[in-house]
Amino acid sequence: MHKVKRAIIMAAGIGKRMRPITYHTPKPLIKVNGVRMIDTVIQGLQANGINEIYVVVGYLKEQFAVLEREYGVTIIENPYYDTCNNISSLYVAKDYLEDVIILDGDQIIYNDHILSSDFEKSGYNAIWTDSETDEWLMQVVDGRVVSCSRNGGKQGWQLYSVSRWSAEDGKKLKKHLEQEFDIQKNRNIYWDDVAMFLHFNDYDLGIREMQQGDIIEIDNYEELIAVDKTYGEDEKNEE
Secondary structure, X not given: OEEOOEEEEEEOOOOHHHOOHHHOOOHHHOEEOOEEHHHHHHHHHHHOOOOOEEEEEOOOHHHHHHHHHHHOOEEEEOOOOOOOOOHHHHHOOHHHOOXXXXXXXOEXXXXXXXXXXXXXXOEEEEEEEOOOEOOOEEEEEOOEEXXXXXXXXXXXXXXXXXXXXXXXXXXXXXXXXXXXXXXXXXXXXXXXXXXXXXXXXXXXXXXXXXXXXXXXXXXXXXXXXXXXXXXXXXXHHHO
16 A cells, blocks of 8 residues: 655646636636635645645746645746646656655545545546546556546546556656656657556556546636636626
């Protein structure tokens, strides 16, 4: 059994699909029903005794300083946020990958238990889906991830942006990040591509099962309105 010692929250992105609200507010700091999305992530981590927390920032980075004061997190700046994909955000945090949980800051955690610090295998949180999805979809046999489709599908485990990495796998991940980012200059990929596709055979990944409603990912402005009706009302008032 492994135990998470630290967390890395990815919060550097521009959030283009959430415009116009992200013109002035970074996506993780957007309030949904009165609560900033990243608050649910940090509070969920702390509820599980995970207090060594790194937040990787880039776009409108100065707005995240409030989190240092409120939660005691450590801010890491990603200078590549506007020229590279999110592999760059994990690259700048590559010294903290052992016994780590890695999460996106722009999701809403409704069940703190999904961020438990205990884990048996490195891998991602996932929800089983019978229906069609265009999200990354994993196939699992005997507790081991055997394949993943970037194009989605049906009857599989939908990957969510919560993953745990043991000390051994964290060392591998650091090496592979350096290989892809520094040597191959492969900078327009997701960091998840590194272990899930480019170096898949070097890892033995499992999953952490979740249920519908444990977590919500808000990908665009329309989905934000669906979760928090006040944003739609603001638009109507402007009309």
